Amino acid sequence: MSKFIGYRCSVCETEYGTDEVTYTCPKDGGNLDVILDYEAIKKLSVDDLILKDEPSLWRYLPLLPVPDPGGKATTLRAAGWTPVFSPAPLAEKLGLRHLYIKDESGNPTASFKDRASAVLMARAREIDAEIVVTASTGNAGAALAGMAAAVGHKAVIFAPKTAPPAKIAQLQIFGAKVLLVDGNYDAAFDLSVQASQEFGWYCRNTGYNPFTAEGKKTAAFEIWEQVIRDQILDIRDSIPNIQYPLSIFVSVGDGNIISGIHKGFKDLLELGLIESMPRIFGVQSTESSAIANAFNAGTEEIKPVSATTRADSISVDMPRDGLRALRAATQTGGAYITVPDDEIIAAIAELGKVGIFAEPAGATSYAGLVKAVNDGLIGPDDPVVVMNTGSGLKDVKAAMQAAGEAPIIEPTLEAVRRLL
Numbered sequence: 001m002s003k004f005i006g007y008r009c010s011v012c013e014t015e016y017g018t019d020e021v022t023y024t025c026p027k028d029g030g031n032l033d034v035i036l037d038y039e040a041i042k043k044l045s046v047d048d049l050i051l052k053d054e055p056s057l058w059r060y061l062p063l064l065p066v067p068d069p070g071g072k073a074t075t076l077r078a079a080g081w082t083p084v085f086s087p088a089p090l091a092e093k094l095g096l097r098h099l100y101i102k103d104e105s106g107n108p109t110a111s112f113k114d115r116a117s118a119v120l121m122a123r124a125r126e127i128d129a130e131i132v133v134t135a136s137t138g139n140a141g142a143a144l145a146g147m148a149a150a151v152g153h154k155a156v157i158f159a160p161k162t163a164p165p166a167k168i169a170q171l172q173i174f175g176a177k178v179l180l181v182d183g184n185y186d187a188a189f190d191l192s193v194q195a196s197q198e199f200g201w202y203c204r205n206t207g208y209n210p211f212t213a214e215g216k217k218t219a220a221f222e223i224w225e226q227v228i229r230d231q232i233l234d235i236r237d238s239i240p241n242i243q244y245p246l247s248i249f250v251s252v253g254d255g256n257i258i259s260g261i262h263k264g265f266k267d268l269l270e271l272g273l274i275e276s277m278p279r280i281f282g283v284q285s286t287e288s289s290a291i292a293n294a295f296n297a298g299t300e301e302i303k304p305v306s307a308t309t310r311a312d313s314i315s316v317d318m319p320r321d322g323l324r325a326l327r328a329a330t331q332t333g334g335a336y337i338t339v340p341d342d343e344i345i346a347a348i349a350e351l352g353k354v355g356i357f358a359e360p361a362g363a364t365s366y367a368g369l370v371k372a373v374n375d376g377l378i379g380p381d382d383p384v385v386v387m388n389t390g391s392g393l394k395d396v397k398a399a400m401q402a403a404g405e406a407p408i409i410e411p412t413l414e415a416v417r418r419l420l
C-alpha cells in the first residue's frame with residue numbers, strides 16, 4: 001500500500017526503483033527526489049489526506065514515503081505541526097499587511113531538523129537499520145540522536161568540535177556516540193560518509209539521504225493549511241483583486257530545508273491542492289554564501305566558499321543540496337538574499353521583542369526579509385511567511401550578544417530607582 005514508488009535524480013533525471021539505490025545518483029552523485037504514486041494519492045479526498053486529529057507531521061502520513069513508525073508516545077511522533085504567529089509590531093515596523101512567522105523552536109529537540117529525523121527514523125525502522133549516523137553542525141545530530149533514543153536505536157554523530165556547547169550537550173544526553181571532529185562541518189560530513197560505508201551504518205546526512213527532504217516538506221503542507229488555506233484565501237475573497245502569491249523566507253546552509261519546502265509545494269501542485277507556487281526566498285550569511293553567489297551569477301554551478309559565519313547551523317563551505325536549493329528560488333520567482341552577521345544578531349533581538357527566541361541561523365531568514373523590504377523585493381501587500389528554524393537556547397552566547405548585559409544591583413530600592 002506504500003505510495004513510495006522510486007527516485008529521480010535532480011541532475012540527470014534518471015529514475016530508480018525503491019530498492020536500486022539508497023543515497024545519491026550512482027552516475028553523477030546528484031540528490032534524488034522521492035517519487036510518490038500521485039495517481040493513487042489523487043483518489044483520496046482531502047479529508048483522507050490529512051489526519052486532522054494528529055497534531056504532528058504524521059497528520060500527512062498518506063503523503064509520506066514511510067509507514068507509520070508506531071510507538072504512539074515517543075518524541076518521534078511529536079515533530080512538526082508548529083505554530084504560526086502574526087506579530088503586529090514587526091509587521092507595522094516593516095510596513096507589511098500580512099506577516100506570519102512559523103516557529104520551529106517548539107519541536108521536540110528544538111529545531112526544524114526534527115522533521116527530517118522523524119521521517120528518517122521511520123525509514124530506518126522499515127529497513128531494519130539498527131545504527132544510524134549523521135554529520136551535523138549540531139541540530140541534525142541532536143534531532144537524530146533524540147529520535148533514535150526514543151525508539152531504542154543507536155546513533156553516531158560527527159560534529160565539528162566548534163559546535164555550540166548546548167548542542168553538544170544535547171547529543172550527549174540523548175546517549176549518542178558523539179565524535180567531535182577537529183575540522184569544519186564539511187570535514188565531518190566526508191568522514192561520516194566514509195564511516196557509514198565502512199561500518200554499514202544508515203546515514204542521515206543532509207543533501208545525501210533522500211528521506212530528509214521528505215520530512216522537511218511537511219512544513220510546506222502546514223504552511224498550506226495554516227496560512228494559505230486559513231488566511232490568504234480569506235484575504236483574497238475579501239479583496240478579489242489581490243493576486244499576490246505568498247512569499248516564504250528560509251535560512252539556507254546545505255540547502256535541504258528550502259529544497260524540502262519546495263518539494264512539499266510541488267506535491268501540493270501535482271495533487272491539485274494549490275493553483276500556483278508560492279515564491280521561495282533563500283537567505284544566507286554573507287560569510288557563507290555559496291548558493292547566493294550562484295544565484296547572483298545566474299548559473300547552476302555552485303562553487304565552494306570558506307564559510308566563517310557566526311550562524312553555525314548555516315556555516316557550510318560546499319552545500320550538499322545546492323542545486324535543488326537554487327532551483328527552489330529560480331523556479332518559483334523567489335531570490336537569494338545575503339545578510340551580514342551583525343544583521344543576523346540584530347534579528348535575534350527583533351524577534352525576541354515579540355516573544356520568539358531564535359538561534360542565529362533561525363533569525364537569518366528574518367534578517368533577509370528586512371533586507372528584501374528595504375530593497376523593494378517585497379511590497380506592503382505581499383503576504384510573507386518567515387521560518388524560525390531553531391531555538392535561541394541552542395546558542396546562548398549569540399543571544400547574550402544580541403541582548404547585551406543585564407545590570408547587577410545592590411539589593412536596595414534605591415538601586416532600583418536609579419535604574420528606572
Ligand SMILES: *Cc1c(COP(=O)(O)O)cnc(C)c1O
Nearest residue numbers: 139253254255256257361389390
Ligand atoms: C540546518 C539548519 C538550517 C539550514 O538548513 P539547510 O538544510 O542546511 O539549508 C537553518 N537553520 C537551522 C536552525 C538549522 O539547524
Ligand SMILES: [Zn+2]
Nearest residue numbers: 009012025030
Ligand atoms: Zn544523476
